[in-house]
């Protein structure tokens with residue numbers, strides 16, 4: 001079954017996600033590609049564990065979903081998101097039994113290692129979401145990434161490396177077969193969580209049902225306010241701490257005038273770690289002569305620190321144009 005970000009709760013509950021099998025172990029696979037691993041691996045259990053697969057490629061998502069359906073695996077969910085966002089915001093503490101990473105992108109060029117998934121912050125996040133005895137399973141053909149991941153796991157202070165044989169299914173993925181056909185072998189390591197640090201999520205909420213909870217501001221525009229051009233505007237907040245909330249970047253891209261009512265719509269691009277959302281923020285006239293700046297429901301945005309900040313950036317832009325803010329709700 002395919003889930004979008006807005007289908008999840010923050011954090012979610014395995015009993016809600018897998019209502020028929022809530023008591024089974026829960027396995028997350030990061031970067032499942034065309035989805036060969038899970039149908040093989042699930043068969044090695046008496047009862048298929050609950051499965052959550054995360055990918056950033058939409059084509060892979062569709063292929064894997066078809067494969068899961070053909071294998072009759074009903075307690076399986078796949079989603080198109082960056083792994084760190086899903087783990088931090090959706091997966092509750094101490095809930096997963098395994099996090100499987102088969103042949104992750106190695107980012108081999110010098111200076112590109114910050115793009116690698118298996119760095120110390122990810123290991124700390126993973127350890128916080130794994131149950132007692134839970135582990136990250138890495139299989140890779142890439143010698144240098146393998147050494148790098150082992151060093152990062154050690155630096156995280158919350159993982160113990162066990163050098164064991166890989167599950168047979170990890171050697172049957174698309175990339176496993178590709179490298180084997182080229183005569184290359186694969187490394188495998190099981191990183192067992194030795195502690196469960198507190199790595200908070202809780203920064204995301206769905207678009208509120210109650211209008212007053214939608215990020216907004218009320219302001220009085222100057223009488224002659226009628227923008228005829230718009231310069232792109234960017235604002236940025238840095239990451240706060242190793243285990244803390246990611247920073248955000250907001251870019252106000254364009255301004256559109258409404259033909260139907262007194263107002264405008266700002267198009268904004270919001271980037272938080274690996275998550276990007278395109279949102280619309282309305283600036284709409286009210287009966288009392290003030291204007292309401294509010295995040296639009298269009299596109300199903302998730303309320304994140306960056307999305308709230310985008311409403312603040314639009315408000316600040318209007319203040320620079322002479323607006324007087326009477327209320328801030330973001």
Ligand SMILES: C[S@@+](CC[C@H](N)C(=O)[O-])C[C@H]1O[C@@H](n2cnc3c(N)ncnc32)[C@H](O)[C@@H]1O
Pocket residue numbers: 030031032033034054055056057060081082083084101102103104105117173174175176274
């Ligand atoms: C080299 S492929 C391996 C695919 C598959 N595991 C296999 O063994 O055939 C790496 C996969 O990881 C996915 N990926 C890369 N970064 C990711 C991220 N941050 N979150 C989720 N998936 C990611 C890529 O889209 C790609 O499909």
